[in-house]
Amino acid sequence: MFDDNARLNAFSELVFGVFRLNGRITEWGDQFCAPLGLSTTRWQILGAIELARRPLTAPQIAYAMGLSRQAAQQQLNALLALGHVEKQANPLHERSHLYDITAQGKNLTAQAKALYAEYLNQAAAGLSDEQLALAQTLLASLSRNIEGIIRKENGKTDKGNIRMKPD
Amino acid sequence: MFDDNARLNAFSELVFGVFRLNGRITEWGDQFCAPLGLSTTRWQILGAIELARRPLTAPQIAYAMGLSRQAAQQQLNALLALGHVEKQANPLHERSHLYDITAQGKNLTAQAKALYAEYLNQAAAGLSDEQLALAQTLLASLSRNIEGIIRKENGKTDKGNIRMKPD
DNA sequence: TTCATTATGACAACTAACTGTCGTAATGAA
DNA sequence: TTCATTACGACAGTTAGTTGTCATAATGAA
Numbered sequence: 001m002f003d004d005n006a007r008l009n010a011f012s013e014l015v016f017g018v019f020r021l022n023g024r025i026t027e028w029g030d031q032f033c034a035p036l037g038l039s040t041t042r043w044q045i046l047g048a049i050e051l052a053r054r055p056l057t058a059p060q061i062a063y064a065m066g067l068s069r070q071a072a073q074q075q076l077n078a079l080l081a082l083g084h085v086e087k088q089a090n091p092l093h094e095r096s097h098l099y100d101i102t103a104q105g106k107n108l109t110a111q112a113k114a115l116y117a118e119y120l121n122q123a124a125a126g127l128s129d130e131q132l133a134l135a136q137t138l139l140a141s142l143s144r145n146i147e148g149i150i151r152k153e154n155g156k157t158d159k160g161n162i163r164m165k166p167d
Numbered sequence: 168m169f170d171d172n173a174r175l176n177a178f179s180e181l182v183f184g185v186f187r188l189n190g191r192i193t194e195w196g197d198q199f200c201a202p203l204g205l206s207t208t209r210w211q212i213l214g215a216i217e218l219a220r221r222p223l224t225a226p227q228i229a230y231a232m233g234l235s236r237q238a239a240q241q242q243l244n245a246l247l248a249l250g251h252v253e254k255q256a257n258p259l260h261e262r263s264h265l266y267d268i269t270a271q272g273k274n275l276t277a278q279a280k281a282l283y284a285e286y287l288n289q290a291a292a293g294l295s296d297e298q299l300a301l302a303q304t305l306l307a308s309l310s311r312n313i314e315g316i317i318r319k320e321n322g323k324t325d326k327g328n329i330r331m332k333p334d
Numbered sequence: 335t336t337c338a339t340t341a342t343g344a345c346a347a348c349t350a351a352c353t354g355t356c357g358t359a360a361t362g363a364a
Numbered sequence: 365t366t367c368a369t370t371a372c373g374a375c376a377g378t379t380a381g382t383t384g385t386c387a388t389a390a391t392g393a394a
Contacts (some may be wrong), residue, residue, distance in 0.1 A: 008284055010299040011291050015192055016218065016231070017306040019211060022189040023233020024313040025182055030352090031320050041380075044186060051183065059342075064183070066190020071381045073343065095389060096342055115173055123312050124178050127305060132177040135305040138298055139184040145290050146191040153198050197382090208350075226372075238351050240373070262359060263372055 018139075028123075032115040035107050041067075044077055044111045046084060046101055055088050055098035066143075084108060184305075195290075199282040208234075212242055213268055213276050214252060222255050222265035232311075251275060258286050 028087030036043075041130070048064045049056055062072035079085045084105035088098040094120055101109070116123075124132060196207030204208075215231045216223055223231070229239035243266055248250045251272035255265040268276070283290075291299060 004284075006285070007291065007296055007299070008280070008287055010296055010303070011213065011287060012264070014299055014303040014306070016211070016215070017303045017310065018188055018192060020231065020233040021310045021313075023187055024317065025185060026233075028313050028317055031317065035211045044183070047179065048183070051179070057342090064187065067191075068186040068382055070237045070340080070344090070383085074380080093390075094340085095353095108321065110216050113175070117171075119170070119316050120175055121176060122316055123309065124174065125312050126308055127177060129174055129177055131305055132174070132181055135302055135309075136177065136181040136184045136301040138294060139181070141293055141378085143184065143188045143191050145292050146188075146195050149286050149289055150191065150195055150198065206350085224372090235352055236372080237353085237374090241350080244374095260360075262371080 005121070008067065011080060014142075018165055028116075028119075032119075033112060034113055035115075038108060038112065041065075042075055042084075043109070043112055045079060046105050049085070049099065049101045050106070055100035057090065057093070057096045057098055060094070061099070171321055173184075193282075199286075200279060203278055204283075205275060205279065208232075208278070208280055209242055209246060209251075211326060212239065213272050216252065216266065216268045217273070217276055222267035224257065224260070224263045226263070228266070246272070 026040045030042060033039060038046075044065055045061055048061050052060075052064070058073045058076050059069050059075065061067075062069045065072065076085060080087065080099075084102060085099045085155045086102050088100055090096055090098045127135075182276060193207045196210060200206060200210045205213075211232055212228055215228050219227075219231070225240045225243050226236050228243065229236045230232075232239065245252065247266075251269060252266045253269050255267055257263055257265045294302075
């Protein structure tokens with residue numbers, strides 16, 4: 001009981017840390033994305049496509065970013081109108097198109113990368129490469145675990161489940 | 168250059184992981200908070216006060232949660248109207264009141280704790296107590312680092328800076 | 335093939351969060 | 365004490381994100 005409580009508190013503090021860091025990153029991202037006409041979310045969407053190194057569907061992007069399917073779709077429509085992404089036919093799905101980043105979009109993410117690379121040393125100060133990787137691994141485990149909880153509790157309503165699993 | 172690039176990529180993946188986990192936790196929180204009439208954000212605000220073990224001002228809560236000052240204020244006003252928090256005089260600041268959680272609010276957080284404690288084993292599966300604590304420590308370092316960047320870049324506009332430092 | 339179930343995109347409505355502004359109070363330096 | 369600077373709460377306006385619904389398509393089992 002006491003040990004469980006300590007574990008619960010440790011978990012709670014970690015949850016708070018995630019919220020706080022999420023807010024800090026968002027604010028920072030909005031700062032260095034502003035001169036590019038991007039928001040943190042739109043920069044992340046472009047980054048998600050680049051990181052995957054292949055075109056993705058809207059639900060896949062929503063999954064990768066922890067957003068609802070509709071929120072990702074809205075931003076994709078906006079990025080499409082701006083010419084930063086383009087639709088491609090999806091051989092595996094007639095209506096669910098693939099979104100790829102355009103040359104114009106790649107140019108933006110390159111600029112963004114340069115802007116925040118300046119601050120990499122400061123942002124990751126005191127953390128080794130191994131610690132960065134370890135933190136990512138731990139967070140990924142938590143994401144998968146919580147995803148399992150959500151799916152178990154989830155009814156049959158349309159809450160952004162995806163048919164095509166990423167990877 | 169190559170090493171720097173590897174570090175940049177590791178950092179980028181970690182940032183994505185934070186966004187994803189943030190979304191998962193928010194969705195999960197909205198699920199188990201729904202029967203209590205709470206949202207994840209409001210539950211977090213109540214939790215932030217409890218975790219601090221002392222009343223906090225609105226800007227302090229915003230800081231703790233990675234939200235803007237105004238967003239925290241809005242939720243606090245709502246929680247105040249619902250009777251889950253109460254204002255107290257602040258001996259250190261005439262206008263910036265302290266917000267404390269009420270007995271009614273404590274009752275809610277206790278219920279929420281019970282609801283998500285059920286899933287603690289599943290949510291934190293595969294992670295030791297030490298790993299949970301380590302992850303929290305690493306994220307806290309990143310938050311502090313990025314906060315430094317934001318404050319350096321920040322102009323003089325009112326963007327939710329706080330006068331009274333937490334702790 | 336048939337049919338029930340679920341996913342997708344579009345749309346609408348609602349809520350949450352951010353940005354900006356203002357009057358006022360607190361701070362800190364001269 | 366004086367005064368310039370900054371933070372606070374309130375308010376308004378805008379944007380982003382969630383929830384819900386619908387028609388349609390994809391899936392999977394009988």
